[in-house]
Amino acid sequence: MAKATDGDGTPVPQRLLAAATRLFAERGYDRTSVQEIVEAAGVTKGALYHYFGSKEDLLQEVYARVLRLQQERLDAYANADAPIEERLREAAADVVVTTIENLDDASIFFRSMHHLSPEKNKQVRMERRRYHERFRALVEEGQRAGVFSSATPADLVVDYHFGSVHHLSTWYRPDGPLTQQEVADHLADLLLRALRP
Amino acid sequence: MAKATDGDGTPVPQRLLAAATRLFAERGYDRTSVQEIVEAAGVTKGALYHYFGSKEDLLQEVYARVLRLQQERLDAYANADAPIEERLREAAADVVVTTIENLDDASIFFRSMHHLSPEKNKQVRMERRRYHERFRALVEEGQRAGVFSSATPADLVVDYHFGSVHHLSTWYRPDGPLTQQEVADHLADLLLRALRP
Amino acid sequence: MAKATDGDGTPVPQRLLAAATRLFAERGYDRTSVQEIVEAAGVTKGALYHYFGSKEDLLQEVYARVLRLQQERLDAYANADAPIEERLREAAADVVVTTIENLDDASIFFRSMHHLSPEKNKQVRMERRRYHERFRALVEEGQRAGVFSSATPADLVVDYHFGSVHHLSTWYRPDGPLTQQEVADHLADLLLRALRP
Amino acid sequence: MAKATDGDGTPVPQRLLAAATRLFAERGYDRTSVQEIVEAAGVTKGALYHYFGSKEDLLQEVYARVLRLQQERLDAYANADAPIEERLREAAADVVVTTIENLDDASIFFRSMHHLSPEKNKQVRMERRRYHERFRALVEEGQRAGVFSSATPADLVVDYHFGSVHHLSTWYRPDGPLTQQEVADHLADLLLRALRP
């Protein structure tokens, strides 16, 4: 238990990842130097390069973590045993809540993806696509069932909603007039209202 | 007319601004070097610094241009002589069209704002705020008239729509299945449907 | 009378020289840009290069002016009709007063001489040498007459006094406890006392 | 002993400091480029910035070294067990000798201090002040004892002497007619003679 930890007992890789996440969100990927990350994590450069192949790998790990989390939650809501309106509403609200809860990761996600090398970028986009499609399937299911209007292509509906989710990191403030849940409910409500036949 | 131009006759400052816009959108602000900008514009560094105080000034100019354009267009639609639904629908569709028409500027706008120094950032945010508020006033006008639902605070409605506009640069492709106008109409339609009482 | 002047009627070359003198003294030769000089003088770069061949020429002109002035004054005191102690005392005090009165020029003189090109440097050193030698001749005259001690070589005596003159720009402040004349009298007194047989 | 050295075995920071000292003295601080320093030291720029935060830090280090040395020596002479005339004479001569022995450092000191940032400048001035005051205390001690004339304020006496010390780098040449010690003795003698009651 004395290995790869320091003082607080958190393993070095986690400490590095946490420091990198905070700094990338604060100042952006390019403006964060490896030196700053290792100082914030309380280790040396050698240690970082022992656990991560490059600065970019660190960024990819941040992505991988948030992508995994969001996909799991979406799957849980989407596959639940409930009417389609309810499942879509809950999934739509949940992505808002988890995005707010991980606003740092979200900022990085929407602002730093183009810093990944083409291959890694492609991989992230693919996972992102899977997420998008599971969400779209919900919309289409409701459209086929006649519960949702088919006036707008499902793809566009999904992008409409995700746009507002991405946008959260631009305007949401924890000390604002609305709680996370209220924001989530409102945004889910707007989506469902737009889909009324 | 032989002043400050070269070969094609376009003034040097414009050439620099155009080159910077394209490059900032392509690879991001931090990843674009001053050297690349001046090479793309066919001038030397000295010329750039003759017209612009810094690389950051170049970025601010890009912002200033697009902010001015969008504000003008919004004002025109918002102050038109037509029913409120119509005015909101047209304004909502128009911001989509002009964003697509200037997708480079838009990408820069939503991804590089945090690269501006605090003071310049503040100024841009202020102008942005003015735009947001003009749009919000339209929503509130409809809500007061009972034409739009008041279920969702107008602020949130505006952010919902603008989120999808920002998101355009992430997914819109000119060679996609929908034309600019179709995308604009769909997105405006989603907004109006969500606002039905 | 409307030529080469501006507003205040001072000829452009003088205005440039005055601006350069102030700025060179304030921030040093290398840290003063040609742009700053022309702005301070209220003219453009072209005007500067019309009257002066280079930035260095400006510096040389500053030197030439102060050298001429000091040489003239020394000659006047040295060739006066008075006992040698009196003539040396007055010359020694006068160089202190004129140095304090032109503290800017003096700072430049003692700090920026090595910025001149070899040829110009040589010329300035030569004129400086002439000044030194006229002063030394006074000391030697007194030594030969037995009025001054010969314990120290005259050269060294001169450097001893000039050292304190150069040093003035380091510590003299107009709002200090001593007036210019008091400082001058004290320093001349120290010299004369050191020379007592 | 194989760490941070190269070829000759001298540690890199020392090599950099030595190269910088020589070059700053030769051509002045502003005229010496970082590139020239690292080339003279046989390392790369990265190495310099590994050990020193900036070019200015290098200059400050030169100052710190000479200030420390001179203060130590002055303290030793001033606190010795000997009559006041003897202690002042020896201290006055010693500062001349050590200045000549480190003429490079001295040139830099008297010509480049204004290149330091305000904060660092202040620090250097403070240490310099301490030195000045220890020296002044010696003069005052002799004045109170009636051994030295009180005709001139002690402050001015100190500045008179230090002026000649600063001036050394302007005229002293190792191949001149006088040895270091002879120059030192003469200058100390002039000071003591000037202080005779």
Place this chain on the structure above:
DNA sequence: CATGAATGAGCGTTCATTCAT
């Protein structure tokens, strides 16, 4: 006489990464 756009070389500094220990 005077302008100011433009040059081009050089500046101090940063930084991801490597590697001997």
Place this chain on the structure above:
DNA sequence: TATGAATGAACGCTCATTCAT
């Protein structure tokens, strides 16, 4: 495992000077 000295390429920016007008 982990260190930290060192690299080397690139970065944003400055500036004395030139020259067509």
